[in-house]
Amino acid sequence: MKLATLKDGTRDGRLIVVKRDNSAYALATNVALTLQAALDDWDTKEPLLRALAAQLEAGAVQSRPLDQTALHAPLPRAYEWIDGSAYINHVMLVRKARNAEPPATLKTDPLVYQGGSGDFLAPTADIPLADEAWGLDFESEVCVILGDTPQGTKAADAGKHVKLLMLANDVSLRNLIPDELAKGFGFFQSKPATAFSPFAVTPDEVGPAWREGRIHLRLRSVLNGVQVGDTDAGPEMHFSFFELIQHLCKTRGYTAGTILGSGTVSNVDRARGISCLAEQRMIETIEEGKPKTPFMKPGDTIDIEMMGEDGQSVFGRISQKVVKPS
Known part of the structure; x- marks a missing residue:
C-alpha cells in the first residue's frame, strides 16, 4: 500500500x-x-x-x-525526526574528510542525531541556500515511520513497530559541521530542512526486499542530470533499522509518526557511486591529494529514487533544485 x-x-x-x-x-x-x-x-x-x-x-x-x-512530504511535519549513520563506509569517509577519528564503538554502538521536524521540504520543493560557503550537500537515505514504540523495545520485537518506509534527502551544510561538532553539542545550523519521497509504503510493498530490518534495493542519485550513485541499501547497512530502534528505545519511548533515517547509503565498491558529495570529495582527496568536486550551488539539481524488482518507482522521486532564498 x-x-x-x-x-x-x-x-x-x-x-x-x-x-x-x-x-x-x-x-x-x-x-x-x-x-x-x-x-x-x-x-x-x-x-x-x-x-x-x-x-x-x-x-x-x-x-x-x-x-x-x-504532494507534500508524506508527513509534512512530524513529532520526531531521528537520523542514524548505519553505513560504516560513509562514517569512515566523512570522518577522514574532517580529520576526525571514528569512534571506538563504531561497530557496536549506532550513531544518531535528532533533526528538526517542524517543517519538512516537499519532494519537489526547492532547497534554499543563502550562502554557497556553507557547503550544501545532498544525502540520499532510506527511512522508516514508526508507530507507538515503547521504551525497552528490543531488535527482535522492533519489526512490528515499523509501519511505513520512504526515502529522504537529509540536506547538510558540510562547512558548518566541524565548528558545531567541536562544541561537543551536536548538529544544529548545519542540518537545515530535510526532504522526503512522495510516497510512504507499507513494508510488504517491497516484498522480499524488506528483510531483517533493511531495504535490499538500489538507491539512485542523479546530480544535474548525471547518475552519480546506484548504491545498494541492504547488505552494507551495518545496523539494521531494528537495531537502531533498540538503541533509541534504551531510555525512552516514541510516539506514532516518529521518522527514523538510515543515514547516507554507502558502499565500499566505488563502482556503485555515491549518495553524497562529501564521499566523492574524500575519495578525490585520497586518490589525488585534494577534493575537486564542488558542493552544490544555486541552479544545481538532485534526484533521488529507488526502483522495485518490477521496475516501478517504489517511493516516487525526490527532485529538487537549489535556489537563493527570496
Whole structure:
C-alpha cells in the first residue's frame, strides 16, 4: 500500500492512497484526514486504507491522475525526526574528510542525531541556500515511520513497530559541521530542512526486499542530470533499522509518526557511486591529494529514487533544485 499527502493549503494536507504504478490516487479522508491521524489509530485505520487501495487498483473507486508536484512530504511535519549513520563506509569517509577519528564503538554502538521536524521540504520543493560557503550537500537515505514504540523495545520485537518506509534527502551544510561538532553539542545550523519521497509504503510493498530490518534495493542519485550513485541499501547497512530502534528505545519511548533515517547509503565498491558529495570529495582527496568536486550551488539539481524488482518507482522521486532564498 502506497500513501501520500496532497497539498490543500493546510499545514498537514490530505491523506491519499496511490496506485502501485503511481498513475492515480484516491482520497482517503473518509478513513483519516491526515497520515498522522492514520498512524495515531493504525490498527483500526490500516485495514480500511488497504481496502481502499484494493478498490483503487480494481478501478472500483473514484480516482484522479497523480501529479507528484502536488504532494507534500508524506508527513509534512512530524513529532520526531531521528537520523542514524548505519553505513560504516560513509562514517569512515566523512570522518577522514574532517580529520576526525571514528569512534571506538563504531561497530557496536549506532550513531544518531535528532533533526528538526517542524517543517519538512516537499519532494519537489526547492532547497534554499543563502550562502554557497556553507557547503550544501545532498544525502540520499532510506527511512522508516514508526508507530507507538515503547521504551525497552528490543531488535527482535522492533519489526512490528515499523509501519511505513520512504526515502529522504537529509540536506547538510558540510562547512558548518566541524565548528558545531567541536562544541561537543551536536548538529544544529548545519542540518537545515530535510526532504522526503512522495510516497510512504507499507513494508510488504517491497516484498522480499524488506528483510531483517533493511531495504535490499538500489538507491539512485542523479546530480544535474548525471547518475552519480546506484548504491545498494541492504547488505552494507551495518545496523539494521531494528537495531537502531533498540538503541533509541534504551531510555525512552516514541510516539506514532516518529521518522527514523538510515543515514547516507554507502558502499565500499566505488563502482556503485555515491549518495553524497562529501564521499566523492574524500575519495578525490585520497586518490589525488585534494577534493575537486564542488558542493552544490544555486541552479544545481538532485534526484533521488529507488526502483522495485518490477521496475516501478517504489517511493516516487525526490527532485529538487537549489535556489537563493527570496
